[in-house]
Amino acid sequence: MLTSTIGSTVLGYPRIGPNRELKRALESYWSGSSDEAELRDVARQLRVGSWTVLRDSGLDSIPGNTFSYYDQVLDTAVTVGAVPQRYRELGLDSLDTYFAMARGVESTPPLEMTKWFDTNYHYLVPEIGPDTTFVLSDRTPVDQFREAAALGITTRPVLVGPLTFLLLSKSDGNAPEAFRPLDRIDDLVGVYADLLAELRRAGVEWVQLDEPAFAADRTPAELEALREAYRRLGSLTERPKLLVAGYFGDLGDALGVLASSPIDGLAVDLVTDPAAAISLPTQTGMQDKTLVAGLVDGRNIWRTDLDKALTTATTLLGSAGELAVGTSCSLLHVPYDVEPEDIDPQIKSWLAFAAQKVHEVVTLGKALRKGRGAVATDLDVARAAITDRASADRARDSHVRVRVEALRPEDARRADYPVRRDAQATTLGLPPLPTTTIGSFPQTTDVRKARAQLRNGSIDETIYRQRMREEIERVIRLQEDLGLDVLVHGEPERNDMVQYFSEYLEGFTSTHNGWVQSYGSRCVRPPILFGDVSRPRPMTVDWATYAQSLTSQPVKGMLTGPVTILAWSFVRDDQPLVDTAKQVALAIRDEVHDLETAGIRIVQVDEPALRELLPLRAVQHKEYLNWAVESFRLATSSAADTTQIHTHLCYSEFGDVIDAIVALDADVTSIEAARSRMEVLDDLNDVGYTKGVGPGVYDIHSPRVPQSAEITHLLQAALQAVPAERLWVNPDCGLKTRSYAEVEQALRNMIAATAQTRARLN
Ligand SMILES: CN1c2c(nc(N)[nH]c2=O)NC[C@@H]1CNc1ccc(C(=O)N[C@@H](CCC(=O)N[C@@H](CCC(=O)N[C@@H](CCC(=O)O)C(=O)O)C(=O)O)C(=O)O)cc1
């Protein structure tokens, strides 16, 4: 009989390394500059570092198996033996087979990658079919438990739960139409049972099974599968205690199902779903379980209001066998440590990154166990910071608020599309099937190095700007040489399409080392939006006008839209997102205006995160889509009829947002389509989209260079759905992660395919 409690814990921890050690080790291994032993050594040091920090912080229960070389969903696929045949056939060793699934190899593309719920983290989509042989194939969770144990540290291995794993998977190529990966739940649970037995034999007391898929709408059959799976797992004779973690929102009916299952603990996200604090005490079945109250926000970087958290915890006392405290979700989504950051001291005092959040959880745990007096100093410090933030003048700007108040519906409306279309046709004079790109050209080592040199003071602003201008000129000449119709400046000056803008805007601050994993070795430093947003001066006009001065072809101005700026920032939590979105929209609107005044005739406002912020529950979709669309329109509607507004969306699951894409009212929409073989065009027709559209004709996420015949084929398919007058030709996203060699050839082929298709038009 196991008796241990959980006390205080976090549901997961960052793994890229406090100084992105894993990124560097991975990229060095992939480039052949280091070997497997060196990579494994870095990985081990990172694990040991995290376990030690967590142990020394005083947490009662430490999550294990939170390290991954690329992605935890991919790890799970490998653990349960779900490696598609095409990767097995490559004949690579286990690590390289794993990386082939993650990144592809010359002959074989990678697994599809998509967003992890409504976060900016991406997972690899497992492929499951009726013939997938589930078998326990990898013992990493057991090995890592032993590795920590050898250091005297007891961990609680974290696994993606079996339901969430299958609900995030897709059917493989052999599956009949009616097959769903969840049909295989019984077989998969068998493998989890084997793994749980091995973990128990290794001495594991608690295992955490993550089931965030139940924060989204689920069918009765899926809830039934949840009940049955945990009935089976809970009934095993040889197993550790089971803590099931549901996060990212309201668990709905799954809460009752889990509460009544024979599991030992339930972790609930009280940050995204504070109402659970009211429903939990009424749940039957919790009296013999541990409730981990997720009171510390695992996804945002604000200091926790500890008084409020303790009040919530107090209401939960007695509603479960044990009341433990934790983070709302894994800390994977926040940077490691705010302490070394050179942020304005007042703002810094409002923040908590992973290390600080661990301390908050420990403090809450102590307060619950020993009383508030035991942590009085910590509570005082937190209270002072919360009060300071709530009353800080710098978070409020009366000019911004007056401007938002004065907005009228017509500020977010342009003239009718036919009027704009005719005006733009006259001023732009583009050929049929105009060719363009999505904005970024490769971010070369030289460009990044120049930015690093500017940061460390070894070059000054003048030299930096000169280097960027040289890069812009190179990109313009290349596009002219290729024969593109609408050019871009290539975005060399941007560290990131959101961070760059935040560095110009009032109301934001940014970090030097606040990296968060986005996928694999790729990281972002989400800016911190702490106050009212405004744009004191132009952000892109100099670069765009410089590019335009080099060519007679139109150059597209390039901006990021309000929804994407919010989605990829740490956003203030003291006012509704819609209010913040309007402020950001007005800042972008000012930039659109200035670009137009400076002679830029086409402006693209990217909204790749439109789908990402869509709430997990359908009942909330309408409200979100309304404000998302309105903020885009507010950002773009001051444009003259002659100014062509483009937008760009690059994730393929458009279904739930397709009407919103129409409502954005952009003159031209570029959209991912190559992988779905242009099907999205029919979807757009079905919802009455009648404006310009640029379905991506090749996938920039792969190093593979498309042949012109393939592109011609796709263009022919596109012309079945869209008349030539409305069709644009472009890749499916920006080119920043590719090399010039790939980009040049791919674009050459795209232009050749366009020429061929144009020749057949008459
Ligand atoms: C389009 N996507 C984006 C998302 N989110 C964003 N915030 N931005 C996006 O573009 N989400 C969805 C998709 C896919 N996600 C990503 C995320 C990240 C990358 C990527 O390529 N990241 C780069 C880092 C980009 C950056 O901030 N660059 C800075 C700093 C560069 C750097 O590390 N410099 C070195 C020194 C320079 C040198 O010597 O080379 C250093 O500081 O140590 C910059 O350019 O200044 C990454 O490398 O991870 C892509 C898609």
Ligand SMILES: N[C@@H](CCS)C(=O)O
């Ligand atoms: N303009 C951006 C959009 C990426 S989604 C780029 O080209 O990188």
Ligand SMILES: [Zn+2]
């Ligand atoms: Zn894109």
